[in-house]
């Protein structure tokens with residue numbers, strides 16, 4: 001090999017190496033997204049998110065038009081149980097927890113479905129004596145006789161549920177009237193009762209979200225500001241994207257949703273040639289709002305089927321969930337919203353595990369002037385629920401809200417009992433809405449609860465409570481993705497009016513602004 005050939009080869013190699021280096025740099029630049037190229041003036045012209053400005057109230061719908069839950073949410077993704085993404089080690093129906101919280105409080109009673117002759121009077125209503133006959137039980141042909149079936153509570157003004165056989169009769173509750181007068185309702189049914197508590201003024205639902213926006217500050221400072229900080233920090237390299245993923249995971253969005261959102265962000269930012277923090281914010285908002293399912297039907301089906309005054313049936317809502325998530329509080333808050341909307345509401349205190357829960361709901365009823373149908377502690381919750389719905393139909397209310405006892409999703413007997421409550425109610429009326437109340441502070445555990453409850457009672461909507469006390473507001477993304485069930489309401493505090501409709505755009509704005 002001559003010297004000139006050697007030199008030639010060296011030159012060719014050098015040129016090839018130089019081309020490779022240049023190509024590498026170009027590719028690297030393309031992957032990186034510099035957010036420093038726009039000047040300040042242009043940044044200031046960028047439109048920011050609108051804030052948590054949902055000015056409307058909670059929207060209600062009639063169950064009549066949406067009798068079938070699936071039909072009501074055509075746009076909702078279907079997530080069959082078979083497609084669960086994170087089921088390892090997690091309980092399903094049929095699994096028992098080692099030591100359920102409830103066991104010490106109350107044993108599980110094998111409650112028979114009320115048969116036709118008994119269902120009509122499952123809960124004693126002194127003022128409604130005609131509810132004393134019912135057809136035979138369809139689902140339980142060989143049901144043993146229930147000697148202890150609803151017996152009329154001796155107290156004249158207090159509707160009470162008949163205690164069950166193995167349950168000692170609850171002590172009589174002396175002077176607490178179960179039916180509240182409807183002072184605020186112009187179209188209140190003819191139930192002129194002695195007012196015990198003056199119904200209090202209810203804050204209008206319109207504009208409520210704006211007021212509660214600050215309650216999301218914990219999620220905003222970690223999740224929202226964390227993402228904006230990363231996206232606006234400068235070049236988005238692999239490390240940045242990993243941090244973005246970590247931020248999403250820590251906010252409880254879950255692995256699948258995190259991956260989906262990160263990939264979408266990367267592709268949108270690259271394809272739109274995003275070059276400024278404001279553009280990145282716009283893309284982020286869009287991606288997050290889309291991930292929350294803007295088109296999901298979030299109306300609460302609490303409007304009656306026809307005019308109750310002319311034979312129409314009230315809407316029936318069941319409120320379910322594990323212990324302490326905020327079911328009773330949510331039931332009371334929702335009653336306030338309905339009453340403020342001019343609706344006539346009846347509350348069913350089917351949480352018979354805990355006497356205090358019944359009292360708690362009765363207090364909510366008093367505060368808004370809603371009648372409360374209650375049972376003694378330990379009474380058959382299905383009977384109380386049934387009686388509440390019967391009473392609601394008889395008194396022509398617009399909606400019956402049934403508060404159920406907290407139950408661990410891992411406790412098979414309790415979940416079976418819940419399924420039974422729903423079946424019994426359905427003997428009397430269509431259940432329009434099953435609201436699963438989840439405590440947002442419980443993170444992944446809330447998701448497990450949602451899965452199991454959803455299998456047992458066909459959850460139609462989620463109420464995410466205590467969002468004011470958590471930095472993990474991202475659970476909302478995951479719950480909806482996993483179940484295809486929309487978050488309809490959010491609890492943002494313990495106050496009576498701290499319940500707001502869930503609106504994806506407003507929620508994301510509250511996180512990012």
Ligand SMILES: Nc1nc2c(ncn2[C@@H]2O[C@H](COP(=O)(O)OP(=O)(O)OP(=O)(O)O)[C@@H](O)[C@H]2O)c(=O)[nH]1
Pocket residue numbers: 321322323324325326327328329330351354357405406407464465466467468469490491492493494498
């Ligand atoms: N910070 C905050 N607290 C809430 C919210 N919703 C409910 N709570 C509180 O959570 C606690 C439990 O609420 P309850 O309504 O009694 O819960 P529950 O699910 O009915 O409880 P059990 O009947 O025992 O299953 C109460 O102290 C409520 O004030 C909310 O949105 N934010």
